Each structure stands twice: as C-alpha cells, then as structure tokens.
Amino acid sequence: MLSSIPPPLALVTGASTGIGFELAREFAEHDFDVVLVADEPEVVDAAHRLSRPGSRVVGVRADLTVPAEVEALVARVGEMGALTALALNAGAGVGGEFTEESTVDEQLAVVDLNVRSTVHLAKSLVPGMLGRAHGRVLFTSSIAALAPGPYQSVYNASKSFVQSFAKALRAEVANTGVTVTSLMPGPTDTAFFRRSGQLDTPIGAGPKVDPAEVARAGFAAMMAGRAQVVTGSLLVKAQVLLGRVLPDRVLVAAHKLLTRPRVSGGGRGAGRA
Numbered sequence: 168m169l170s171s172i173p174p175p176l177a178l179v180t181g182a183s184t185g186i187g188f189e190l191a192r193e194f195a196e197h198d199f200d201v202v203l204v205a206d207e208p209e210v211v212d213a214a215h216r217l218s219r220p221g222s223r224v225v226g227v228r229a230d231l232t233v234p235a236e237v238e239a240l241v242a243r244v245g246e247m248g249a250l251t252a253l254a255l256n257a258g259a260g261v262g263g264e265f266t267e268e269s270t271v272d273e274q275l276a277v278v279d280l281n282v283r284s285t286v287h288l289a290k291s292l293v294p295g296m297l298g299r300a301h302g303r304v305l306f307t308s309s310i311a312a313l314a315p316g317p318y319q320s321v322y323n324a325s326k327s328f329v330q331s332f333a334k335a336l337r338a339e340v341a342n343t344g345v346t347v348t349s350l351m352p353g354p355t356d357t358a359f360f361r362r363s364g365q366l367d368t369p370i371g372a373g374p375k376v377d378p379a380e381v382a383r384a385g386f387a388a389m390m391a392g393r394a395q396v397v398t399g400s401l402l403v404k405a406q407v408l409l410g411r412v413l414p415d416r417v418l419v420a421a422h423k424l425l426t427r428p429r430v431s432g433g434g435r436g437a438g439r440a
C-alpha cells in the first residue's frame with residue numbers, strides 16, 4: 168500500500184497583514200500547509216483567504232509579547248506535525264523621541280515582540296528541524312538593523328539584534344540541512360508606519376514597495392538557503408552598501424532626516440488609527 172507523504176508545514180508569525188500575510192501566501196501557493204499567527208482574531212480570516220481544497224491553512228491567535236502564549240503556540244504547532252519552514256516575521260515599532268513620546272510599556276512591547284518572542288520561538292522550534300536534518304528559517308530583520316535609529320531607537324536596536332542573531336545561528340547550523348536567512352526589507356507598504364505613529368515622517372510618507380514583492384524575494388532566498396536578501400529600490404540597496412562603509416555619526420544624521428516627525432509632536436500618535 169502506498170503511504171501518502173504529508174505536505175510540508177510552515178509557520179509564519181505576524182501573518183495577518185503586510186509582509187507576513189504575503190509570506191503565508193507564498194507558502195500556500197507552493198503547496199505548504201501553513202500556520203498563520205497574529206495577535207488579533209482577524210488572523211483566522213486571513214488564513215481562510217489563503218486556504219485551498221485539500222490544504223491545511225490555519226490561523227492561530229497568540230499575543231507573542233506574552234511568553235505563555237508563545238509556549239501555547241509551540242505546543243499547538245507540535246500537534247500539527249513536523250515543521251519544515253519557520254518565518255519569524257512578527258514585529259512592531261514605536262516612533263518619536265524615546266524620552267518624550269512613548270511609555271516604557273510601549274517600548275518594552277517592541278523588545279518583547281521583536282526580540283524576546285523571536286528568540287523564544289527559534290529556541291523552541293529550530294532543534295526539531297536539526298533533529299530531522301531538514302528545515303528553512305527566515306528572520307524578518309530590516310535595513311534598520313544597519314544603523315542606530317533616532318526617533319525609532321528601540322526598533323532599530325531590536326532589528327540589529329535580530330540581524331546579529333540570524334547570522335550567528337546560520338553559522339552554528341551550517342551543514343546540518345537547516346538554513347537561516349535574513350530578510351532585510353526597506354520601506355514597505357504595510358500598516359507598519361501607521362501603527363508605529365510614523366506617518367508624519369519623511370520615511371512614513373515616502374515611497375514604499377509592495378509587500379508581495381518583499382515576500383516573493385524572502386521566500387525565494389529562504390528556499391535557496393541564502394544568507395540574506397535586501398528588498399526595495401536602488402536607493403535602498405545603495406543605503407545598505409553605504410551602511411557598510413560610512414561611520415555611525417553619518418548614518419545617524421541621515422537616519423534622523425528620515426524619521427524626525429515633520430511637525431513638532433506630530434510623530435507618535437499622529438498616525439494612530
């Protein structure tokens with residue numbers, strides 16, 4: 168009797184909207200079963216929109232800033248089967264002056280989501296892939312990882328963490344059958360800038376690329392086992408090259424021009440829904 172091989176299983180965090188939703192679409196279109204994770208109940212609808220006959224596309228609500236919810240998610244995924252692909256994409260930012268325009272809880276939530284939950288999920292799910300000598304891991308970092316970021320200081324620092332962590336983990340798992348890829352998007356047309364209160368900044372109001380384009384590049388790089396992929400305009404790619412050679416003081420000054428609110432006090436809160 169022929170035994171049927173189950174489809175590969177992918178987990179995508181931050182998958183209800185933006186880059187994560189488009190990553191989940193890539194997996195679904197490439198015949199993966201997909202677990203989409205996000206904080207709000209809309210993630211269930213997002214999963215329905217991607218499901219096809221015969222496929223398993225499931226939306227799971229989890230607030231990843233809460234460690235117990237991360238644990239519950241890991242247990243749920245364990246029940247669903249062996250994970251082939253892990254896209255740790257959920258992330259958020261807070262714009263505006265660090266000392267004046269946010270609460271400590273808002274800034275710590277950025278750390279809890281972008282840093283803590285990323286480490287927690289990687290630590291919980293990558294060992295299983297190593298045990299099976301097979302897997303693909305994608306971290307959504309950012310070009311913001313490359314420079315200190317005035318007016319989004321904790322966000323940039325969190326993405327520097329993700330970028331460093333991804334590179335180090337990639338080196339540790341070399342030649343195991345598991346690869347780690349870092350996706351470094353430039354400004355992308357998602358809810359990110361509204362949610363971070365940065366619509367009234369040059370970067371928030373400036374040109375952006377389609378999240379579907381970002382996800383396509385991220386998915387392809389991940390499947391090919393590449394170390395990293397930068398997405399965005401030629402200007403963004405030039406910024407990345409310059410980021411490798413220019414001193415921090417120049418990068419910080421340039422960043423400040425992009426992220427400073429145009430109207431005093433108009434940054435944080437100005438773009439809130």
Ligand SMILES: NC(=O)c1ccc[n+]([C@@H]2O[C@H](COP(=O)([O-])OP(=O)(O)OC[C@H]3O[C@@H](n4cnc5c(N)ncnc54)[C@H](OP(=O)(O)O)[C@@H]3O)[C@@H](O)[C@H]2O)c1
Nearest residue numbers: 181182183185186205206207231258309354355357358359
């Ligand atoms: N947009 C850009 O220009 C840009 C550039 C570089 C890197 N990135 C990175 O790309 C990733 C995706 O962002 P995006 O631009 O696609 O933004 P987005 O549209 O705002 O998507 C963010 C996703 O994260 C989820 N999320 C937020 N808080 C969560 C929490 N506490 N627990 C679980 N899920 C949570 C959101 O779900 P809910 O709606 O349910 O909260 C949503 O699915 C982030 O890591 C971001 O840093 C974005």
